Amino acid sequence: MTQRISLTRYLVEQQRVDGHIPSQLRLLLEVVARACKSISQAVNKGDLGGVLGAASTENVQGEMQKKLDIIANEVLIEANEWGGHLAAMASEEMDSIYVVPNRYPQGEYLLLFDPLDGSSNIDVNVSIGTIFSVLKKPEGSAGVSEHDFLQAGSHQVAAGYCVYGPQTTLVLTVGDGVAMFTLDREQGSFVLTQEHVQIPADTKEFAINMSNMRHWDAPVKRYVDECLAGKEGERGKDFNMRWIASMVADVHRILTRGGIFMYPWDKREPNKPGKLRLMYEANPMSWLVEQAGGAATNGHQRILDIQPGKLHERVSVILGSKNEVERVTSYHQKT
Numbered sequence: 290m291t292q293r294i295s296l297t298r299y300l301v302e303q304q305r306v307d308g309h310i311p312s313q314l315r316l317l318l319e320v321v322a323r324a325c326k327s328i329s330q331a332v333n334k335g336d337l338g339g340v341l342g343a344a345s346t347e348n349v350q351g352e353m354q355k356k357l358d359i360i361a362n363e364v365l366i367e368a369n370e371w372g373g374h375l376a377a378m379a380s381e382e383m384d385s386i387y388v389v390p391n392r393y394p395q396g397e398y399l400l401l402f403d404p405l406d407g408s409s410n411i412d413v414n415v416s417i418g419t420i421f422s423v424l425k426k427p428e429g430s431a432g433v434s435e436h437d438f439l440q441a442g443s444h445q446v447a448a449g450y451c452v453y454g455p456q457t458t459l460v461l462t463v464g465d466g467v468a469m470f471t472l473d474r475e476q477g478s479f480v481l482t483q484e485h486v487q488i489p490a491d492t493k494e495f496a497i498n499m500s501n502m503r504h505w506d507a508p509v510k511r512y513v514d515e516c517l518a519g520k521e522g523e524r525g526k527d528f529n530m531r532w533i534a535s536m537v538a539d540v541h542r543i544l545t546r547g548g549i550f551m552y553p554w555d556k557r558e559p560n561k562p563g564k565l566r567l568m569y570e571a572n573p574m575s576w577l578v579e580q581a582g583g584a585a586t587n588g589h590q591r592i593l594d595i596q597p598g599k600l601h602e603r604v605s606v607i608l609g610s611k612n613e614v615e616r617v618t619s620y621h622q623k624t
C-alpha cells in the first residue's frame with residue numbers, strides 16, 4: 290500500500306527537510322486547515338444545520354451577506370486569534386482589520402481571507418470555497434495597522450483555498466509548487482492527493498460570465514469572439530465554455546485540467562477596476578496559478594506586482610493557461 294501523507298506531515302517536511310516554512314507558519318496553516326474542516330461540516334449539513342439563506346446584513350462592499358459568509362468568517366477568526374502566530378486578520382466580510390486581542394500573544398503573520406467564495410451558489414448546492422493569503426508583518430513597525438497589509442501579492446508567504454464540492458479539497462502553495470489535499474471525513478484529516486500541479490500552457494476551455502459581453506472592453510471581446518468562432522475562425526479550433534460563478538471552483542478546474550478564467554473590468558461600474566478583490570481573491574489565486582506554471586494579469590500587468598492602495602481594492606482578473614493569458618494580455622497592449 291502506498292503511504293498516505295497527511296497535511297501535517299507535508300508541512301512538517303516542508304519545515305524540516307526543505308526549510309521552506311518556519312514553525313509559526315506551519316502552525317498557522319494547520320489552523321486554517323482546521324477551520325476549513327469545520328466550515329466544510331457546516332456546508333455539508335446545509336438546511337439541516339440551518340446555515341442556508343440570507344443574513345439580512347450588508348458587507349463593506351455593499352453586497353448582501355449570506356448566513357454562511359458570516360459563519361465562515363467567525364470560524365476563521367475564532368480558530369486563528371489565540372494561537373500566537375498572527376498579528377492581525379483581514380476579511381472580505383469585515384470593514385477593517387481584526388487585530389489579535391491583547392489577551393493573546395501576537396505573532397508576525399497577517400492572514401487575509403475570503404471566508405466563503407461563491408456565495409450565490411450556497412443555497413443551490415453548487416461548489417463554494419474559502420480563499421486565504423498569508424503575509425508577513427513588515428519588520429520594525431510597532432503594533433499593526435491596515436497599512437501593514439498593503440503589500441504586493443509577490444510578498445505572500447503562503448496562499449491557498451479549500452473547495453467544498455463533491456469532495457473537500459485544500460490546495461496550497463508555500464512557494465514550492467502547488468499541492469492538493471483531499472479531506473478524509475472518516476479520519477478527519479487532509480491527505481495529500483496531488484503534488485507538483487501543472488497547468489497546461491494551451492487550452493480549449495474558457496470561463497467568463499458571458500451575460501456581461503456587451504459591457505466588456507474591446508480586447509476581451511476580441512478574445513472571446515475568436516474562441517466562439519471555433520475551427521472556422523482565427524484560432525482554428527473549437528472552444529468549450531464553463532462558468533461556475535465560484536472562483537474557487539473555476540480555478541480548481543483550471544489547476545486540474547487547464548483553461549482560462551476572466552473577470553475583466555467592464556462598463557457597468559467604470560470607476561471600479563473590476564469585481565474581484567485583489568487581496569482576498571486575485572493575489573492568492575494568481576500565486577497558485579503561477580506556481581503551477583500558469584499566468585495571471587489584469588490585462589496590463591502581472592497581478593502579483595500590483596501595489597495595493599487599499600484593503601478592499603478590486604482588480605480585473607485574467608488567469609490560467611499561460612499562452613492564453615499572454616494572448617489576452619497582448620490584445621490589451623495593442624489597444
Ligand code: AHG
Binds near residue numbers: 406
Ligand atoms: P463572493 O461570493 O466571495 O462575493 O465571490 C463571488 C465572485 C467569484 O467567486 C465569482 O467568480 C464571481 O463573483 C461571480 O460573479 P457573477 O455572479 O457576476 O458571475
Ligand code: MN
Binds near residue numbers: 403406570
Ligand atoms: Mn469571493
Ligand code: MN
Binds near residue numbers: 358381405407
Ligand atoms: Mn466571499
